[in-house]
Amino acid sequence: MASSADRVIAVLRAGHDDLAAKVAGFSPDDLARPSGCADWDVSQVLSHLGSGAEINLATLEAGITGGAAPDDEFNKGVWAKWDNASREERAAWVVTANDNLVKRYESLDDQQREAVRVPFAWMPAPVDVAAAGIMRLSEFALHAWDVDVAFDPAATVDAAAAPLLLAQTAYMFGWIAKPERLDGRTATLAVELTDQPESFGLALGPEIALTEVPVSPDGTLRLPAEAWLRLVTGRLKPEHTTPPVKIDGPLTLDDLRRVFPGF
DSSP: OOOHHHHHHHHHHHHHHHHHHHHHTOOHHHHTSBOSSTTOBHHHHHHHHHHHHHHHHHHHHHHHHTOOOOOHHHHHHHHHHHHTSOHHHHHHHHHHHHHHHHHHHHHOOHHHHHHOEEOOTTSSSOEEHHHHHHHHHHHHHHHHHHHHTTTOTTOOOOTTTHHHHGGGHHHHHHHHOOGGGGTTOOEEEEEEESSSSOEEEEEESSSEEEESOOSSOSEEEEEOHHHHHHHHTTOOOGGGOOSOOEEESSOOHHHHHHHOOOO
16 A cells, blocks of 8 residues: 555656656746746746755755755755756756656655655654655645646646645645734635545634634635645636635635735
8 A cells, every 4th residue: 555655756756747748848938927926937936846856855865864954055055056047947957856856755665755754944843754745745736836827827736736735734824824814804614625525614813724614604615625725825816716616604715815815
């Protein structure tokens, strides 16, 4: 039976191969297109993915060897290299950098996938390989969408990645949610995912949090898993609301968009 790490690594590989095939066909004009990430063109999203791959690889190596997580100076050096690269260099480098990261994950044997603990400088304790892979997948899948939507306004987040990332959203609310934009209103919504056997509650008030499914919700939000991910990361904009999304109760979809403006 495939482990959690196995599943994440397989999705990282499939996502990489898909992105690499697309990047191979990009023209200079394609790389200059506005992306789904505010103020970034396509090449800048590729730069972010590439620099992230290099930093994640160094972090994974630290876990494998028992070393320290890369520090800020290391990260700044990586970011500077990619920031100063041309659009064409970013497109070429991201394929190599991300492939190197995925290959290193793939090289881990079963024992390593269970035993290795990966240190992140910003986390209180190292995490297992599956959790490290999920964090990279969250970054990769959302920014791959930022690239895809530059060419297809109906683009969706990778269907294989979306179910693996659902549990991550609750940990992101502390820095991506803006409860002050509710102007003092409160509500608890029942969230029903239309393509996954999963439901939960969304408490909206001075703090934004996921809860158990409420017995008497103020309203209901029904949408696919990938649309939920895009909503809470600011990527379910009116021009990109391609899946069926239904909401009833005291809040509108635009209210939720304001609470989750994105990054």
